[in-house]
Amino acid sequence: xxxxxxxxxxxxxxxxxxxxxxxxxxxxxxxxxxxxxxxxxxxxxxxxxxxxxxxxxxxxxxxxxxxxxxxxxxxxxxxxxxxxxxxxxxxxxxxxxxxxxxxxxxxxxxxxxxxxxxxxxxxxxxxxxxxxxxxxxxxxxxxxxxxxxxxxxxxxxxxxxxxxxxxxxxxxxxxxxxxxxxxxxxxxxxxxxxxxxxxxxxxxxxxxxxxxxxxxxxxxxxxxxxxxxxxxxxxxxxxxxxxxxxxxxxxxxxxxxxxxxxxxxxxxxxxxxxxxxxxxxxxxxxxxxxxxxxxxxxxxxxxxxxxxxxxxxxxxxxxxxxxxxxxxxxxxxxxxxxxxxxxxxxxxxxxxxxxxxxxxxxxxxxxxxxxxxxxxxxxxxxxxxxxxxxxxxxxxxxxxxxxxxxxxxxxxxxxxxxxxxxxxxxxxxxxxxxxxxxxxxxxxxxxxxxxxxxxxxxxxxxxxxxxxxxxxxxxxxxxxxxxxxxxxxxxxxxxxxxxxxxxxxxxxxxxxxxxxxxxxxxxxxxxxxxxxxxxxxxxxxxxxxxxxxxxxxxxxxxxxxxxxxxxxxxxxxxxxxxxxxxxxxxxxxxxxxxxxxxxxxxxxxxxxxxxxxxxxxxxxxxxxxxxxxxxxxxxxxxxxxxxxxxxxxxxxxxxxxxxxxxxxxxxxxxxxxxxxxxxxxxxxxxxxxx
Amino acid sequence: xxxxxxxxxxxxxxxxxxxxxxxxxxxxxxxxxxxxxxxxxxxxxxxxxxxxxxxxxxxxxxxxxxxxxxxxxxxxxxxxxxxxxxxxxxxxxxxxxxxxxx
Numbered sequence: 001x002x003x004x005x006x007x008x009x010x011x012x013x014x015x016x017x018x019x020x021x022x023x024x025x026x027x028x029x030x031x032x033x034x035x036x037x038x039x040x041x042x043x044x045x046x047x048x049x050x051x052x053x054x055x056x057x058x059x060x061x062x063x064x065x066x067x068x069x070x071x072x073x074x075x076x077x078x079x080x081x082x083x084x085x086x087x088x089x090x091x092x093x094x095x096x097x098x099x100x101x102x103x104x105x106x107x108x109x110x111x112x113x114x115x116x117x118x119x120x121x122x123x124x125x126x127x128x129x130x131x132x133x134x135x136x137x138x139x140x141x142x143x144x145x146x147x148x149x150x151x152x153x154x155x156x157x158x159x160x161x162x163x164x165x166x167x168x169x170x171x172x173x174x175x176x177x178x179x180x181x182x183x184x185x186x187x188x189x190x191x192x193x194x195x196x197x198x199x200x201x202x203x204x205x206x207x208x209x210x211x212x213x214x215x216x217x218x219x220x221x222x223x224x225x226x227x228x229x230x231x232x233x234x235x236x237x238x239x240x241x242x243x244x245x246x247x248x249x250x251x252x253x254x255x256x257x258x259x260x261x262x263x264x265x266x267x268x269x270x271x272x273x274x275x276x277x278x279x280x281x282x283x284x285x286x287x288x289x290x291x292x293x294x295x296x297x298x299x300x301x302x303x304x305x306x307x308x309x310x311x312x313x314x315x316x317x318x319x320x321x322x323x324x325x326x327x328x329x330x331x332x333x334x335x336x337x338x339x340x341x342x343x344x345x346x347x348x349x350x351x352x353x354x355x356x357x358x359x360x361x362x363x364x365x366x367x368x369x370x371x372x373x374x375x376x377x378x379x380x381x382x383x384x385x386x387x388x389x390x391x392x393x394x395x396x397x398x399x400x401x402x403x404x405x406x407x408x409x410x411x412x413x414x415x416x417x418x419x420x421x422x423x424x425x426x427x428x429x430x431x432x433x434x435x436x437x438x439x440x441x442x443x444x445x446x447x448x449x450x451x452x453x454x455x456x457x458x459x460x461x462x463x464x465x466x467x468x469x470x471x472x473x474x475x476x477x478x479x480x481x482x483x484x485x486x487x488x489x490x491x492x493x494x495x496x497x498x499x500x501x502x503x504x505x506x507x508x509x510x511x512x513x514x515x516x517x518x519x520x521x522x523x524x525x526x527x528x529x530x531x532x533x534x535x536x537x538x539x540x541x542x543x544x545x546x547x548x549x550x551x552x553x554x555x556x557x558x559x560x561x562x563x564x565x566x567x568x569x570x571x572x573x574x575x576x577x578x579x580x581x582x583x584x585x586x587x588x589x590x591x592x593x594x595x596x597x598x599x600x601x602x603x604x605x606x607x608x609x610x611x612x613x614x615x616x617x618x619x620x621x622x623x624x625x626x627x628x629x630x631x632x633x634x635x636x637x638x639x640x641x642x643x644x645x646x647x648x649x650x651x652x653x654x655x656x657x658x659x660x661x662x663x664x665x666x667x668x669x670x671x672x673x674x675x676x677x678x679x680x681x682x683x684x685x686x687x688x689x690x
Numbered sequence: 691x692x693x694x695x696x697x698x699x700x701x702x703x704x705x706x707x708x709x710x711x712x713x714x715x716x717x718x719x720x721x722x723x724x725x726x727x728x729x730x731x732x733x734x735x736x737x738x739x740x741x742x743x744x745x746x747x748x749x750x751x752x753x754x755x756x757x758x759x760x761x762x763x764x765x766x767x768x769x770x771x772x773x774x775x776x777x778x779x780x781x782x783x784x785x786x787x788x789x790x791x792x
Contacts, residue, residue: 668788677714
């Protein structure tokens with residue numbers, strides 16, 4: 001069997017699971033095992049695909065496409081058709097593996113975590129449809145199909161976030177996620193349509209081929225930049241970037257395994273995956289916008305994460321922050337590291353979320369870390385896996401996060417060196433420091449020290465095997481050995497040297513960054529960056545590594561000083577910098593700002609429209625009704641007085657005539673005879689012959 | 691003096707007028723019937739006179755005979771009706787027999 005048919009099978013397996021569970025979920029209690037089994041099969045198949053693709057077909061992309069709708073020759077556009085298809089390159093198979101693995105582990109985990117839920121099978125059905133949509137995004141070879149699956153992902157995340165819809169907060173969070181995503185998707189759709197208007201195709205490769213031969217949208221660089229930024233808006237929504245990041249922390253209302261699957265590993269990564277796909281058509285301006293948005297996101301959410309007390313909220317903001325890193329990485333041209341970080345982050349963040357789920361499960365749905373403490377003894381497996389993932393996200397060597405994050409930081413340093421945008425690396429390193437601090441704050445407050453809530457602590461117990469196996473698997477995948485043999489040099493590893501290769505950009509040289517212009521000297525199409533960039537990155541490598549190591553160390557140290565050794569009193573800091581603390585705790589008041597601006601604005605305009613409806617539209621309707629009433633009143637009056645009057649008049653006239661003529665009807669034959677004779681005489685007089 | 695058509699017509703006119711007068715003025719049903727007989731006979735005179743002076747042969751006389759027969763039949767029926775009216779209303783005054791009016 002070819003890889004194409006295998007990948008089609010993996011794509012549709014979760015959909016089959018969804019269909020079966022939706023239709024037979026109520027009849028068979030154990031049917032969720034079918035869904036879990038299907039996901040296991042999908043995982044095995046995706047491993048096979050990845051294995052064959054990365055060995056036999058490593059330099060060859062497999063494309064399978066067919067014409068979905070053939071419009072023939074249409075007015076204004078000309079001849080065009082819409083193709084659906086699958087493209088398998090190295091990025092696809094890696095992503096396929098990541099999605100399927102995490103999805104399977106989350107399914108496994110959910111068996112225990114969701115036990116006893118009233119909509120147990122429905123939950124697994126939703127997971128199935130989500131996995132299907134996510135795989136669709138990963139596999140597609142055209143942007144239209146990607147958009148469709150993109151929306152399907154939006155739908156399934158809405159269903160999963162609002163899964164416990166009896167809670168108002170959960171159903172509100174689902175709605176918020178859906179609506180905020182819509183804002184980004186509108187931009188994405190406009191971007192797609194700009195490209196379609198100009199190229200009459202949705203297929204990535206065909207669009208890029210057109211751009212590569214100098215065929216620009218509306219013949220201008222500005223439109224090319226605009227389409228890149230507009231499509232990026234879709235990623236801003238899905239990957240929770242700065243102005244639209246507000247939905248992700250609220251989405252923590254969903255079940256914790258869902259947070260692990262959707263809001264850590266896959267759905268939010270879809271935005272970054274989209275950027276990876278459109279990377280080659282991004283102009284320098286578009287990339288700068290992307291980099292700035294990514295940096296702002298990373299900084300804002302890292303500062304918020306410092307003070308949150310809900311275990312899942314901390315993780316949510318750290319996710320947003322890490323997504324900011326990935327987007328920043330795309331923006332500065334560190335394509336490979338963006339995807340690499342996406343992969344490593346997917347594993348350790350899923351592990352962190354599942355670990356937090358395990359803690360929450362053990363603490364009987366307590367999420368506030370101030371109620372925890374000392375859980376290390378009670379939950380050893382959770383603790384150690386959580387610790388490994390925290391080390392990974394903080395950028396400690398020997399773990400995967402160090403490899404990818406260090407690459408991004410080095411890239412940003414090189415970028416600053418080459419273009420003079422020094423703020424980006426500064427933000428990057430600041431965020432690295434904060435990440436290390438808040439992650440260890442979380443670990444230390446949750447697992448170390450003395451239990452703060454003795455009653456809950458006494459009832460806590462390690463989670464069952466179905467929950468710990470995913471944790472162990474994911475924690476293991478956070479160790480460097482799976483990516484590179486040298487824990488200090490990620491580029492020595494197979495992931496970056498063989499599997500992920502930065503493609504040559506297709507945009508014209510004039511609108512690329514200087515360092516991304518194609519090197520006429522080398523003539524190698526696979527190398528995006530000029531010698532200049534390679535040198536700069538090389539120079540930046542060791543300073544960046546040392547700096548990030550030092551910062552991670554400082555961050556962890558501060559966390560220890562505050563929460564273990566008590567050298568720094570966090571309460572004192574709180575009172576000293578009260579306004580800053582409040583600012584961070586209240587999430588920069590962004591939600592409040594949106595409430596006051598967009599939501600209040602919407603309400604206000606709705607009120608104005610309602611006023612318009614009540615007064616103008618209703619007024620017109622009521623006026624018409626009143627007019628109708630008036631006209632019918634007139635007509636009624638006319639009927640009563642004129643028509644009826646006429647009728648009555650004739651009746652009266654007839655009556656009168658009858659009354660007066662009745663006199664001559666005497667009933668006496670003799671009178672009649674007189675009349676007859678008289679009239680005979682009159683007639684004879686008139687008709688006389690002479 | 692030659693008896694001419696005009697004389698006949700004058701006689702019949704007088705007779706007819708007397709018949710009409712009788713019908714119009716008399717209240718007694720019998721007298722009204724007698725007025726009718728007068729009018730019929732005036733018509734008969736006309737028939738005969740026109741037949742004789744108009745050169746129509748005997749057809750006028752024949753019609754006059756028919757009219758006499760008809761008058762006899764009419765008188766028989768009318769008198770029977772008058773008898774019945776008398777039985778019902780105890781008089782034969784045509785003015786008072788107006789029950790159909792209501």
